[in-house]
Amino acid sequence: MNLPLVYLKAGDYLVMLSGCLLTAFLALTLWQGGAADKAVIRSGGKVFSVAPLSRDQLIEVPGPLGISRIAIHNRQARIAADPSPRQYCVRQGWLKQAGEIAICLPNQISVELSGKKKNYDSLNY
Amino acid sequence: MTASIITLESTSEDHHIARMAALALGLSVLEAAIPSPLPGVKPGLANIVTLIVLARYGWRTAAWVSLLRVLAGSLLLGSFLAPGFFLSLSGALCSLAVLAASRHLPQRWFGPVTHSILAAVAHIAGQLLLVYFWLIPHTGLLYLVPLFAAAALVFGTVNGLIAAHYLDEKKTDSLNMTTEIQPRINTDAHG
Numbered sequence: 153m154n155l156p157l158v159y160l161k162a163g164d165y166l167v168m169l170s171g172c173l174l175t176a177f178l179a180l181t182l183w184q185g186g187a188a189d190k191a192v193i194r195s196g197g198k199v200f201s202v203a204p205l206s207r208d209q210l211i212e213v214p215g216p217l218g219i220s221r222i223a224i225h226n227r228q229a230r231i232a233a234d235p236s237p238r239q240y241c242v243r244q245g246w247l248k249q250a251g252e253i254a255i256c257l258p259n260q261i262s263v264e265l266s267g268k269k270k271n272y273d274s275l276n277y
Numbered sequence: 278m279t280a281s282i283i284t285l286e287s288t289s290e291d292h293h294i295a296r297m298a299a300l301a302l303g304l305s306v307l308e309a310a311i312p313s314p315l316p317g318v319k320p321g322l323a324n325i326v327t328l329i330v331l332a333r334y335g336w337r338t339a340a341w342v343s344l345l346r347v348l349a350g351s352l353l354l355g356s357f358l359a360p361g362f363f364l365s366l367s368g369a370l371c372s373l374a375v376l377a378a379s380r381h382l383p384q385r386w387f388g389p390v391t392h393s394i395l396a397a398v399a400h401i402a403g404q405l406l407l408v409y410f411w412l413i414p415h416t417g418l419l420y421l422v423p424l425f426a427a428a429a430l431v432f433g434t435v436n437g438l439i440a441a442h443y444l445d446e447k448k449t450d451s452l453n454m455t456t457e458i459q460p461r462i463n464t465d466a467h468g
Contacts, residue, residue, distance in 0.1 A: 159441030163386035167394050171430040174398075179423035 188250040188265035191229040193222055196260045205229065205265070215259035222263055229263055231256060294338055298345035301326035305350045315421070317364075317404060318428045321436060323350075324372070324396060328389050328440035336377050343369050360412060364404045371403025372396040389444060393437030397429040 160168075193200045195213050203211060203224055210232070211222040218235035228246040236242075236258040244254045250267030301323040308322050323346050331339035347369045351362040379387070379395045405425065409418055 159388060159438055159445070160390055161386050161388045163382065164388050164390040164437070167387070167391040168430070168434060171394055171398070171426075171433075175423055175426040175430055178426050182419050182422055 188227070188248070188252070188267050190266055191222070191224060191247075192264045192266055194262045194264070200261075203229075213261050215256070215261045217259045220256055220259050220261045229265060230254065231261075231263060234261070235259055290338075293334075294341045294345070297326055297330050297338075297342045298349065301342055301346040302349050302353065305346060306353055309354055315424060315428075317401065317425060320432045321397060321400065324393065324400075325436050325440045325443070327372075327376075328393055328396070328437065329443055331376055331380060331392065332389060332440070332444050336373070336380060339376065340373050343373055363411075364407060367403040367407040368400040369403075371399040375399035388437070389440040390434055390437030393440060394430060394433035397433030397436070398426065401425045401429045 189205055191203045191205060193203065193211060193213055195215055200213050201211060203209065203222075205224055205227045208225045209223075211224070213220045213222060215235070219233075220231060220235070221233040223230055223232040228248050230246045231241045231244070231254050234242050234256045236256045238258075241254040241256040241261075241263075247254055247263065247265050250265050253262060253264040255262040304322040304326065308320055311320070313319055323343075326346075327339050327343045330342050344366075347362070347365045348357075351357040351359075351365065354361075356362045356365075375395050375398075376392055379392050382391065405418065405422065409415075
């Protein structure tokens with residue numbers, strides 16, 4: 153069997169190259185994580201506060217079960233304490249990239265990082 | 278009451294199309310058994326047959342083979358009129374539309390690999406458009422587009438090379454499978 157390369161003509165290489173460039177372009181444009189610059193804190197579905205990530209702080213948000221504490225540190229945010237029974241949102245840890253979100257459903261509180269442009273908040277197919 | 282007999286006139290071209298479609302069908306059933314990391318990422322082996330038919334017998338025959346394969350494949354795999362069937366159909370239609378244009382490219386510079394890559398990209402683009410506008414109208418889908426594009430490029434190239442191998446005049450002077458495979462087996466057996 154011949155090397156498969158003999159079947160390639162000049163235009164084929166051109167098409168393959170354009171295909172690689174197109175794929176690289178798509179990956180670069182669609183996969184950029186997006187730097188987060190603020191944390192949107194919601195309580196009961198309403199925006200409670202929009203905090204910049206540039207300043208370290210501890211925010212206390214009241215919910216139906218009690219107070220949730222949201223920590224912003226080193227351009228990251230997390231829910232440091234929450235009265236919810238299963239502590240899912242606390243265990244989620246630090247949120248780093250735009251589009252990441254931690255939700256405490258029982259206490260109806262969420263923290264979402266957002267950047268200059270809104271990133272995808274979920275993936276499904 | 279007399280039994281009525283319906284006779285369908287079939288030409289040799291019909292038989293030829295049916296043979297080619299059956300071959301493509303076999304490949305797509307075979308491929309359905311290969312596990313895929315992501316729904317939609319498949320080698321698309323049946324497109325090798327479409328490419329060969331396109332090069333040898335023209336676009337009309339290739340369209341017949343491709344669409345028959347989609348229809349019969351969905352019947353065999355049990356996805357007729359299910360979302361998977363419409364995804365295959367939209368992919369096949371987009372591929373055929375692109376092939377209708379790309380076959381006019383100068384043959385001196387563009388071979389089966391070009392057609393294969395263009396068809397593969399068109400195939401996944403058609404599917405993604407249908408997915409977006411019908412099944413999952415969510416921009417999260419965009420996240421998967423580079424993966425699909427890369428898969429289309431890789432599988433398109435490989436399928437194109439395989440098609441080019443079979444189209445090579447020096448090795449096989451015809452892709453009439455029934456007459457072509459037979460002598461090969463014999464020579465292999467004796468040699």
